[in-house]
Amino acid sequence: MDPDQPIDASKPESLRPTRWQFFRNLSSCAKSLILLSIAGVALLIIIAVVAFLYLPRHVPMVLLQQGTYQGVMMFRSDFNTAVEGFMGIPYAHSPLGELRFARPRPVFNSNETFKASKYGPSCPGTSLTNSSESDSSSEDCLTVNVFRPALEINEPLPVGVYFHGGGFSRGAARNHDTASMVSWAEPFIGVSFNYRLGALGFLNSEMMHEQKVLNLGLHDQVMLLDWVQQNIAAFGGDPEQVTVFGNSAGAHSIGHHLYNNKTVFHRAIMESGGPFSRALHPYNSTLNEKQFQTFMSEVNCTDIKCLRKANITNILNASDTVFSRWGPSLRWAWQPVIDGELVPGRPLENTPRNVTILTGFNTNEGSVFVPRNLSTSTEFDNFFNTLLPQLNRSTLNTTGATAPTINETVAEIYPEKEYVEWRKVGKQFRRLEAAYGQYAYSCAVRQNAAIFDNVYLYHWAVNRTVLGGASHGDQVSYEVMSNDVRRISSTQRQLARLFHGYITSFIVHGDPNGGYDDDDRPNWSQVSDRNKTMIIGLGNNERAGGSSKGVVAQLVHDTWAIDECEYWSVQSRNYED
Template structure:
């Protein structure tokens, strides 16, 4: 007979297996492109069951305590739990994403290739589509991030063109859920798709959708420019990576349960800048690759977009070639030389040249006018009236420029010098007008900035907002599809104010933010509700849910007296204050029209 201890272990195993078979798989079923079961809403949301499932299925302490034979059973259950999707490129073996703060587990397919590895002769070239295969693809781990920022660790490499897809547990092929594709930011030289917790955006959404983030080539690998690259048809290949991803989504997303006719593209900073270029990239007679766009703190007009033979990108190309060890070869052999160099050599050269110009709006390795995906200077593109006219939600933070400007600009001379170096094409009369628009409190007691000890810096900081607003102004005037504009005003730090990207944690309904205070919880809840409603329906008001009492967000129009959703105005809790401000209200930004007009008329100066 078995010992009492062994009997207890067997009973424990039987209880676990019974619970798993009877409840876990009814709430988080095995699914594939051809087979899945309906989720049990009550079971999936039961706290004790979720704890049990996590203990069993995350290779935690309970599984570790089982005897050897039970490990085989647990392994079988784990394999059955893993979601499967069959694509033309192979069979994806996914995993379960069940974070502690998620209300429901998600199915995840990680590191899925959407293009061939851009290595060897494909370095610097436009991406090529993946090939058909019957192989099994492990989609349970994130792939490599693209070469950028740092070469520490072993999580980076050139074979990085992969996507990460998340879906509600039990989603079936043909379910036709809306799709959200997230474009990461990072000045086109930093970041990775997995750095954005897109899964959290989905996990807390009150309407299900398919969520996806992805990598695209960065730095010199994705945005090396200059006359030589233009002659070789190798400009903006990072943008072409994005285009390839959107085509891959159209071809494959139905297998994940998504609807290729309900695709929203969403991004922050350089991600929003990228989306702006994809909006402008039209093709007659082609099937639309996306149907809604959400741009956070970024736009095509938010940074200089030069011709490839402009002095600055030409100088930066030469600096990169020198750092890569290819400056002494014949010009016609330079690309071949760069392709033969190790990925570490080229990657470090890219990082070094970028850092030389950072932080500044004169960053190296940026999108350039190539006559194809970027036909002309962005402001001219808007004025042409030709773009993909889809519903747009866009916005800015009060102090967008705080990470990119010097710590103090306290005199008119420092202020003028800063902008002269940033945009050398500004004339003396331009600089004089700039000083009139942002009057110096040291000489003008009527200045609205009189009480601000760092006044000159804040002028520069707030000037960044003007470059983001043209999307709302031009789109609302030139299309019938709705445009929604927000102004994020929550002060996060004393010096930074409402800085660039501060809203990102709120849109994900971040638990750390929600725990700070009741007001911070509302700010996160409102923003997440607005955003998830827009990405799934095209209207930030359509999905009511937990925050049904949030203010109605009216579309932006040039005629509207109150056309901007202002979020967190007056709130300084995180900056050490005690003001909760106003969570959300419809407001007006006409007070900055003169400043906006100044920058819009001169945008072309930084693009030529």
């Protein structure tokens, strides 16, 4: 049968020639050509699969004085663009042996090649019951991570250096998805790093002062910023455009570095923190000496030589014991202290460097820190008497201040009748979380904003839970464009794009309004313009199970907690022992 002959549609289907019959009727040469073509296509597919799975792909490389580092190409399904990551690079010598409880030392030069494809271990700190941090922690933890867009860049990029939070007792660089943040932004270089925590980073006392080893965690941060100045150009970054940014303890750290001349950076973002946050004590305060002596007793040591030889498990157990005994929200252990060097004195008595600041607070900063079971006014009073024993009525009445609120107690500033608790917690919870959150975070941020000349101020108001409200650290997921929030709703995606856009525009341009193509983003003027504050997500309760979308962002004259913050601002001079 002629294969080119048209099929007669009038014949029954059973009598029509099939494709197999066509093939059988072909010449041997034609059959061979068809089979070879099929085999060739199959071979190409196999080669492509093998190449994808097994052959080397593009490996980003960077040459530093301390060695050559092989990074990794990163492209997750929730990324916008690919990112080149260099992770786990040492920025200081391992703080082991004689370098435990010592200032950090620079890394040795090397001609070797090292892999930098995964995060280094986190610095050991207070154990978290629901975290895997402790499983991957090590004293040898002083590493840095660098993320850059996988693009052809013809000029040095601005740099954003992230300081992680965690109360100076826990946390790690890996907890901040800096790679995702870079993926969704205008091109910039993202940096994150670990620093020593707990007793290993902040064992402060008279004895440690004599050894010149106070505030070691802050000294790690100084070393990291020096490393950035020396090495970031090799990654395509501009050492003359470095923005430091951080949340909570990360913001506290940045606040302290604003008052010393040991570090080089050009702009700062402080989220829920700063130099005025919580009580700042001298290194030899009664509180620090009590905590130090308890620690030494637990480790069974009397001098620093013994500490450097002590078993690390004993060190960490003692650190946890002290932290737990003084309570995470009462008299925090392992905090930076006034050392006359990195923390030269009380912020009110010193002059900070003049850089542009972006800072802000969340409505319910205290909800994750205070006990939920307090039910009486006496328990409320006892909480603050323990937290701030200096703030008793006799002390307040001798301040000489004329403002009527200043001579009142904490209980009078936060009258019980204005904080009615309707949820299934202690009747003092709402009152306590408001007072503590404003003392430790919100009002400290307002105080920061009043000190500096060029400040952009935000108020984060997106409710995440019914009990916690807009709680401490909630905004970080939006900052990094986390898919966990973007997938919730179109409004949550809009909130993420907006906050991420403001933050990254500030890193890239020094202005939250610069360069980001989003017509829905309100223009943000500085707080000096009639106390203007960008309120983000006011009335939104989608994550808390509600249906209200609220207002994504609005720039307003914000008077929230102004009177309470006036009280805490004046009393900040009485926090120290």
